[in-house]
Amino acid sequence: MIKYIAYCRKSTDEKDKQVLSIEAQIAELKEFAKRDNLFITEFITEAKTAKVPGREQFAEVLKKIEKGMANAILSWHPDRLARNSIDGGKIIYLLDTGKLLDLKFPSFWFESTPQGKFMLSIAFGQSKYYVDNLSENVKRGNRQKLRNGVWPSKAPYGYMNNPKTRGIDVDDEKSKIVKKSFQLFADGSISFTGISQFMLKFGIKREGEKPVKVGQVKNMFSNRFYLGILKYAGEYYQGSHKTFISKKLFDEVQKQVEKIERPRQNGHNFAFAGLATCGECGAAITAEQHVKKYKNGTGQTFIYYRCTKKLKTCTQKYVSESELEPQIRKIVSDCGLYVEWEPYFEKWISEAEQKDKLTAEVEEKQIGGQIQETEIKLNRLLDGYLDQVIEPEIYKQKKNELFDEKLKLEEKKSQISKNGTVWLEPMREFGLSANLNFAFAALSAEGGAASAAPTDSSISFLVTRERIERSTFPLEAGCSIR
Incomplete structure (x- = not known):
């Protein structure tokens, strides 16, 4: 049977x-x-x-x-x-x-x-x-999509797949939530878990009403798709979709991710460490950082300054950075330029501005040529691959190297146009408000006061001596500026 x-x-x-x-x-x-x-x-x-x-x-x-x-x-x-x-x-x-x-x-x-x-x-x-x-x-269809700059898979958070055009469109509502997530994380005021909860609150979640996993949040923050760059099967492509995350914001998030994930190092770079001494006993001022954690996953950092009390008995207590900063700002703001120096200072600023603009134009032109040369190499590489002269693995490796080089050059060109003369306006304000820390650094980088002065003078002569002497003025918290 x-x-x-x-x-x-x-x-x-x-x-x-x-x-x-x-x-x-x-x-x-x-x-x-x-x-x-x-x-x-x-x-x-x-x-x-x-x-x-x-x-x-x-x-x-x-x-x-x-x-x-x-x-x-x-x-x-x-x-x-x-x-x-x-x-x-x-x-x-x-x-x-x-x-x-x-x-x-x-x-x-x-x-x-x-x-x-x-x-x-x-x-x-x-x-x-x-x-x-x-x-x-x-x-084959995916490769063609990628060549056209279209992502062939599920759209990342903040985007949606368009079934009619078979492309990727910006989701008007969720893109705002994703952008806000980037901004919150860049500020350093929220953790990966906090971002996950924030996204859940506004409707970005996994199946079953579950929050997005921490690993998915990390992948979102490192996904260069948000900059218009596609990476598929280890190969880079230029995307054709609209972006809503700026390069500056993306880079700030990367710094914050690196800061969280890198091994913790001893010591901190406190803003006023080494700048002040105790007004009562003359001992050095030290700083401490305290982090307060909240149940929703967020945290808040507080910085306090106090006397080390290593010279003798001292009655001074700690003071928060938020209380110390306005006192130091007041002392610094009392410093200013001699009136006689203002024409020379303005002349030096104007000359530096013209010099920086000229330098920026030359550098932009050079980098533009390098970008064009890289694009030519990419086209030649593609021709060699299509003619079966170059092996697929070698093609992918070389293409990624050239594409990465092109991205770095474009970023460098963008930074030159943005930052070429970014320091000039704060320097002009120095003549009125005397932001000394910034001004001294800028002057030093350009050759000091001698580059603007009719005589060979040092930076210290830019500031009235009687006002410098006021730097020993005792702070309200019992501190004095060194």
């Missing part, structure tokens, strides 16, 4: 809408078995792709055939049994050994003869060809 195992399968990633559902296959097989008087011992179903070996339920079918619990298989079509050469070979081998006596398909003719086995092997081969060809077509 021939005993059939009915096997039904539909892959979860199957794109073919013509393939029947498992329920429909069961109904068809029952009707077919009733019409042809076939004895079915059991139905075994599976929702898994047959592209690769390793299906548990299919292995169970073969195991029962091997043990003699059944000796025939009933299925909708040969492609339900196998879409790879290994599983197809196992079926044909069981037919050759006589352990598998028959195969029945409502949509395919088969009989256990040399001709029937040959036709079955062709059917298995066609099934494998369909999978391989489909995979290659998908890859």
Whole structure:
């Protein structure tokens, strides 16, 4: 007696809408078995792709055939049994050994003869060809999409897939949430977990109303897609989608990520450390940092300054940085330029401005030429790859190197145009407000006061001596400026 195992399968990633559902296959097989008087011992179903070996339920079918619990298989079509050469070979081998006596398909003719086995092997081969060809077509389509600057997969947070254009569009609502997440993290006032909770609060979440994982938040912050750059299968492409995160904000976030993830180092760079001494005992002033954590994942940092009390007994207590800063600013603001120096100072600023603009123009032109040269190299590299002169792996490696070089040059060019004369306005304000720390650094970088003065004078002569002497004025917290 021939005993059939009915096997039904539909892959979860199957794109073919013509393939029947498992329920429909069961109904068809029952009707077919009733019409042809076939004895079915059991139905075994599976929702898994047959592209690769390793299906548990299919292995169970073969195991029962091997043990003699059944000796025939009933299925909708040969492609339900196998879409790879290994599983197809196992079926044909069981037919050759006589352990598998028959195969029945409502949509395919088969009989256990040399001709029937040959036709079955062709059917298995066609099934494998369909999978391989489909995979290659998908890859080819993805490559073309990437060349056109279109992301071929699920859109990152803040974007959405457009089914009509098959492109990526900015999600007007969620993009604002993502941008705010970048801004909050760049400020250093919130953790990865806090960002996850923030996104959940405003509707960006995983399935089942779950918050986005911390790892996904990190990936979002490091994803250069937000800068218009696509990286797919280890290869860079220039994206055509709109961006809503600036390069400056993205870089600030990277610094914050690096700050959090790098190994902690001893010591801190406090703003006023080494600048003040205790007004009561003359000992050095030290600073301490305290972080207060909140239940929502956020935190707040507080910095306090206090006397080290290493010289003698001192009654002074700590003072917060927010209280100390205005006192120091007041002392510094009392410093200013001699009125007689203002024309020379303005002359020096104007000359420096012209010099910086000229330098920036020359540098921008040079970098523009380097960018153009890099683009030419990229085009030559692509030509060599298309002519099959260059191996795929070498092409990918060299393309990434050139693309990365191009990005660095573009960023450098952008920084030159932004920062070429960024220091000039604060320097002009120095004549009125005397922001000494910044001004001295700027003057020193340009050769000091001698570059503007009619005589060889030092920077210290730019400031009225009687006002410098006021730097010993005791602070309200018991401190004095050194």
